[in-house]
Amino acid sequence: MTSETQVLRRCVVVFSKNYLPVNRINIKRAIALLVTGKAEPLDFNGIKTYSVRSPTVVLLVPELIRLTISNSERVWKIPPVNRREVLKRDRHICQYCGSTKELTLDHVIPRSKGGKHSWDNVVIACQQCNSRKGNRTPQQAGLKLRTKPRAPMHPTVAFAQQFWREQQLNLE
Numbered sequence: 001m002t003s004e005t006q007v008l009r010r011c012v013v014v015f016s017k018n019y020l021p022v023n024r025i026n027i028k029r030a031i032a033l034l035v036t037g038k039a040e041p042l043d044f045n046g047i048k049t050y051s052v053r054s055p056t057v058v059l060l061v062p063e064l065i066r067l068t069i070s071n072s073e074r075v076w077k078i079p080p081v082n083r084r085e086v087l088k089r090d091r092h093i094c095q096y097c098g099s100t101k102e103l104t105l106d107h108v109i110p111r112s113k114g115g116k117h118s119w120d121n122v123v124i125a126c127q128q129c130n131s132r133k134g135n136r137t138p139q140q141a142g143l144k145l146r147t148k149p150r151a152p153m154h155p156t157v158a159f160a161q162q163f164w165r166e167q168q169l170n171l172e
């Protein structure tokens with residue numbers, strides 16, 4: 001048995017009205033949505049429930065809930081290509097060697113060679129890799145990109161992808 005405080009720290013995954021996993025919220029917020037009728041338990045087979053006790057009632061909170069109201073889709077635009085956003089996408093890691101120190105912005109195909117300042121041509125590189133690369137392409141400099149740079153995903157899409165990946169891991 002897990003204690004009540006542990007239970008309250010757990011998270012509930014919220015699905016949209018259209019059955020898409022959209023985010024993770026804490027149990028207290030989930031209870032608020034359930035008791036106000038803004039959400040209902042999502043009844044997949046074998047879904048776990050958390051029991052939350054108060055002096056007078058025991059609440060069974062499902063780990064997955066579905067909104068009964070349509071959630072207004074937040075307007076989201078692809079962020080601008082700048083140091084802060086690229087650092088975020090590349091998780092503060094040099095995309096050539098994995099270093100987390102002295103990070104700079106690197107144009108994969110140098111701008112002098114016609115490379116664009118766009119999400120698929122800008123990566124985070126440490127000072128060392130950047131100067132080793134110089135005015136060359138990674139191939140010419142003998143450097144290899146760890147991942148292919150691309151524009152950040154819509155946060156909801158990224159969440160859904162991660163959620164289903166975790167479910168798959170749980171089944172294995």
Ligand SMILES: [Zn+2]
Pocket residue numbers: 094095096097098099125126127128129130
């Ligand atoms: Zn590096």
